[in-house]
Amino acid sequence: MGEDLDSQSQTIDLVLDSTLESVDKAERAALDLARESGFGEEDLDRIGMSVRECMVNAVVHGNRYNSHKKVHLSLSRTPERFTVRVADQGEGFNPDELPDPLAGDNLLRHSGRGIFLMKAFMDDLQVRSLGPAGTEVTLVKNVGAEK
């Protein structure tokens, strides 16, 4: 873990195993840091859930619970925004090709709501390929902008 700490900004980097315990750990770490940004309870709920969904995607769909693959989690806060980066070592995905979970035929599907919820709860979501094996998802929540 590395910390760059001053009164206004902070960054935390974690390398996590591809397990569900890592999902809980990431959510707790994100909430601890987001709380310091002054977010209200509703925003904290939404940030926590977005980090959970993002980590689940990385652990389950990206790394497929592979014990040799890691998830890199970077959390940073500035006076303007709270940023989460989750990088896995999986095959990647194109968010534009995911089915719309609100469409009639998809409404009662068992899965496929994770990215949709992240987009609904955060101010920005970007997906970046990290080459042959790996995908990085960046989530941003602006400080002081209720969504």
Added chain:
Amino acid sequence: MSVKLITRQVGDVTVVDVAGRITLGEGSSALRDALRDLVKENHKNILLNLKEVNYIDSSGIGELVSAFTTITNQGGHLKLLGLTHRVKDLLQITKLYTVFDVHEDEAHAVRSFA
């Protein structure tokens, strides 16, 4: 244990009291197993009491939807009782709130199966 489930019978309705977190892993598995057992035992009217559910993720939502579909396809009914603000918010965002029959009062919910 992330979630606790207690099943009780109120007339013709099977009420499942759920407490805790329904998230990927233990929570969603426990809910899936409990509802699957009820379906196997031919329970047709199931009321899921979510008053004590303080957290649900997309996996938990998936379990609710799957259970709803399975039970409905077998001629049964799955209804929800006592959604917390958080759960209600999620069901509204995912457009599932109007798919489920949602109740605030248990007696009223039980009568609605008649």
